[in-house]
Amino acid sequence: MQVALNEARIAMDKGEIPIGAIIVCHDKIIAKAHNQTETLNDATAHAEMLAITGAMATLGSKYLKDCTLYVTVEPCLMCAGAIHWAQIPKIVYGTKDRKKGYSSYSTKIFSQKTKVISGILEKESTEILSSFFKNNLR
Amino acid sequence: MQVALNEARIAMDKGEIPIGAIIVCHDKIIAKAHNQTETLNDATAHAEMLAITGAMATLGSKYLKDCTLYVTVEPCLMCAGAIHWAQIPKIVYGTKDRKKGYSSYSTKIFSQKTKVISGILEKESTEILSSFFKNNLR
Numbered sequence: 001m002q003v004a005l006n007e008a009r010i011a012m013d014k015g016e017i018p019i020g021a022i023i024v025c026h027d028k029i030i031a032k033a034h035n036q037t038e039t040l041n042d043a044t045a046h047a048e049m050l051a052i053t054g055a056m057a058t059l060g061s062k063y064l065k066d067c068t069l070y071v072t073v074e075p076c077l078m079c080a081g082a083i084h085w086a087q088i089p090k091i092v093y094g095t096k097d098r099k100k101g102y103s104s105y106s107t108k109i110f111s112q113k114t115k116v117i118s119g120i121l122e123k124e125s126t127e128i129l130s131s132f133f134k135n136n137l138r
Numbered sequence: 139m140q141v142a143l144n145e146a147r148i149a150m151d152k153g154e155i156p157i158g159a160i161i162v163c164h165d166k167i168i169a170k171a172h173n174q175t176e177t178l179n180d181a182t183a184h185a186e187m188l189a190i191t192g193a194m195a196t197l198g199s200k201y202l203k204d205c206t207l208y209v210t211v212e213p214c215l216m217c218a219g220a221i222h223w224a225q226i227p228k229i230v231y232g233t234k235d236r237k238k239g240y241s242s243y244s245t246k247i248f249s250q251k252t253k254v255i256s257g258i259l260e261k262e263s264t265e266i267l268s269s270f271f272k273n274n275l276r
Contacts (some may be wrong), residue, residue: 043200044225053180061179077247078155078219085181085216106243109215 001094001121005072007034008046008128011095014039015136018128021047023055023064023088030067047071048079052086059104063087072125074101074118080109090115094125139232139259142208145172145185153274154178156266159185159209161193161202161226168205169193184216186208190224201225210263212256213240218247228253232263235262 007020011034023031033050037043048071055064068090069083075093080102083091093109096118102109110116145158148170159168171188175181188210193202205230207221213231218240221229229248234256240247248254 037200041198041200042194043225044187044191044194044220049182053182056180058183060179062175062179076219076223077244078216078223081214081216081219082182085214087181105247106215109243 001072003029003032003090004047004072005094005121005124005128007032008072008125011035011047011130012128018132019047019052019071020134021069022115023051025055025059025064025067030058033122044078046076048078049082052079052082052088056086058114065089068092072121073097073129076100077105079103082129084109084111085099089113090117092117092120094099094118094120095122095129124126139208139210139230141167141170142185142210143259143262143266145170146210146263149173149185150270156270157185157209157211159189161189161205161206163197163202163205164194165245168196182216184214184217186213187220190220190226194215194224195203198233203227206230206250210259210260211235211267212241214238215240215243215247222249227251228255230255230258231258232258233260233267 004020004022008018011016018034019035031051031054035047036045064086070092071093074097142158146156150156152176154173157173169189169192173185174183195227208230210232
């Protein structure tokens, strides 16, 4: 999760909403990404989406069945849908997104076997977001 | 919707699940796409996702506020999330997806202003899918 948090810091430095994600497969990081919606001019370029497509390209597989996704913030509905299609069995996230997080919409997106762990580096993941929004009032 | 259906036929010819999508802006088609999960080895390469990113690239904008998305099948949760982020105000789809369609999970994904029209070329959109699954038992 520290690596994901570093990705969030890279996003912050670019003026992007600071969210970072990595994908780990057999104890190896196979994809790292941060939110790039501004840089790529693409509202779907969330950290998780970029990490997932990157990991698929790295493995040459459209499924990520042996992988874990670490992301600093609870995934949105779009990213949760992508996690579902990629068949990622384990998701670890930092801070909850009470407004746009997938669990505010539906709790039946993932299969019952999918493991979801939250609250890892929660304080740091929240602080970087708070700091960003404090400096970029919208 | 006929153009979206043509895209579905292109997918069919490639051995992809036959779903097609287009995005129209001010009466002009600005993006056409079909499902390419097999070709791109990417479980997130749905017709809608490819059409949305294509339209954003065409317009040079991360929002598609003046656009309509036409898609042969009801969008899944991931694609519905992408439609939400792209702020597409109007969605027209052919046939309902009772298993993976977004409305099976949540009905509050889009804003109240978003217009959703279903059942356009429904028969044709359903038939091409049925034909595919008949020939590709999974």
